[in-house]
Amino acid sequence: MHSYPDARSVVRDLVPDEPVMLNRPHAAARAAQFFAQRFPGTTMYAVKANPSPDLIVLLWENGIRTFDVASIAEVRLVRALLPEATLCFMHPVKTIGAIREAYHTHGVRTFSLDTLEELAKIVEATSASDGAAAEDLNLLVRLRVSSEHSELSLASKFGVDLVDAAPLLQATRQHCDALGICFHVGSQAMTPFAYVQALDRVRAAIAQASVTVDIIDVGGGFPSAYPGMNPPPLEDYFAIIHRHFEALPISYNAELWAEPGRALSAEYSSVIVRVEKRRGDELYINDGAYGALFDAAHVDWRFPVQALEDDLTQPLADFAFYGPTCDDADYMKGPFDLPADIQADDYFEIGMLGAYGAAMKTGFNGFGAAQAVVVTDEPMVSLYTGTRQEPKRSDNVVSLR
Numbered sequence: 001m002h003s004y005p006d007a008r009s010v011v012r013d014l015v016p017d018e019p020v021m022l023n024r025p026h027a028a029a030r031a032a033q034f035f036a037q038r039f040p041g042t043t044m045y046a047v048k049a050n051p052s053p054d055l056i057v058l059l060w061e062n063g064i065r066t067f068d069v070a071s072i073a074e075v076r077l078v079r080a081l082l083p084e085a086t087l088c089f090m091h092p093v094k095t096i097g098a099i100r101e102a103y104h105t106h107g108v109r110t111f112s113l114d115t116l117e118e119l120a121k122i123v124e125a126t127s128a129s130d131g132a133a134a135e136d137l138n139l140l141v142r143l144r145v146s147s148e149h150s151e152l153s154l155a156s157k158f159g160v161d162l163v164d165a166a167p168l169l170q171a172t173r174q175h176c177d178a179l180g181i182c183f184h185v186g187s188q189a190m191t192p193f194a195y196v197q198a199l200d201r202v203r204a205a206i207a208q209a210s211v212t213v214d215i216i217d218v219g220g221g222f223p224s225a226y227p228g229m230n231p232p233p234l235e236d237y238f239a240i241i242h243r244h245f246e247a248l249p250i251s252y253n254a255e256l257w258a259e260p261g262r263a264l265s266a267e268y269s270s271v272i273v274r275v276e277k278r279r280g281d282e283l284y285i286n287d288g289a290y291g292a293l294f295d296a297a298h299v300d301w302r303f304p305v306q307a308l309e310d311d312l313t314q315p316l317a318d319f320a321f322y323g324p325t326c327d328d329a330d331y332m333k334g335p336f337d338l339p340a341d342i343q344a345d346d347y348f349e350i351g352m353l354g355a356y357g358a359a360m361k362t363g364f365n366g367f368g369a370a371q372a373v374v375v376t377d378e379p380m381v382s383l384y385t386g387t388r389q390e391p392k393r394s395d396n397v398v399s400l401r
């Protein structure tokens with residue numbers, strides 16, 4: 001992949017007619033090292049946030065050895081790239097065929113579930129041809145927890161309710177080598193207290209079921225920085241999770257796992273777009289709801305933006321965007337702050353699209369082509385450069401940008 005110093009040099013060199021994805025391998029490497037070194041347990045990468053093969057290999061090279069996969073296609077993808085990686089199939093609703101292939105062909109030993117029916121499927125699909133039950137399963141029961149502290153809920157679809165958890169935990173215990181409890185507090189959890197609440201519920205589930213628990217998996221939800229969303233430092237999350245994990249009534253050698261998607265991938269990518277038309281404070285641009293800006297359209301997520309033209313002199317003003325398709329829903333209300341004199345043919349960069357941005361692109365309406373290049377400058381925002389407020393002065397080793 002061709003490498004450039006920054007977005008402006010890409011625009012100068014390519015004058016691109018279509019959006020250009022900018023990838024920053026150094027930023028993803030830094031995030032991976034941060035989790036690998038500082039999270040007090042095992043970090044797995046939730047592949048759905050961004051399944052780019054380059055990113056998956058990069059995370060592996062920077063210390064992430066375990067991958068949270070949710071479909072058989074993700075299992076095959078990661079296994080083909082990384083024969084040695086540990087894969088955990090963390091979607092609580094799987095087909096028998098997917099479980100069978102994952103277990104027998106790709107060496108997957110870890111599965112999540114939230115019903116007795118799913119447990120029965122896993123037991124059947126992992127047994128040997130003579131009917132002998134697998135003895136090497138790690139089974140994690142997904143507990144429903146609150147999403148109230150997160151920007152995107154994951155509370156309604158999956159997870160057994162606390163009142164129904166005991167029989168499921170007891171039944172699962174009979175079929176596994178290691179028993180775990182997992183949950184997801186919702187994506188972009190804005191306070192570590194979200195995990196405290198969830199771990200309290202885990203404590204209650206363990207007490208009611210009286211089972212030995214070997215794995216606590218706190219899921220994803222670790223935040224990134226976006227306009228209007230400035231979460232506390234990740235170190236605070238790690239410290240608080242660790243403290244509450246240690247206080248649980250679990251086996252003495254129990255393991256702590258996490259499944260960050262967003263936090264490992266958000267800073268990896270941004271996109272260069274071009275203004276095709278301006279109508280008042282609305283900019284018609286060449287990427288949108290069916291491209292990398294799904295969340296900007298569907299949940300009004302705001303992303304950082306910066307103009308890439310030297311001749312824009314006016315102060316910043318609020319803009320909304322229309323994407324390139326003919327669909328009225330291809331609209332992103334923002335507000336996004338760009339120079340007030342921006343106009344058709346001007347380029348700008350939209351940042352923090354590595355998570356749930358690049359992964360969401362479709363070819364709807366003939367749009368969606370985008371070439372990708374590497375850039376070596378810093379992302380517009382970073383949780384990992386030390387430029388944010390650190391929790392302790394002793395940690396405050398910063399290189400000023």
Ligand SMILES: *Cc1c(COP(=O)(O)O)cnc(C)c1O
Binds near residue numbers: 048263
């Ligand atoms: C989506 C998902 C993740 C990743 O969540 P983030 O908020 O991106 O960290 C982790 N685990 C499961 C089960 C998921 O569905």
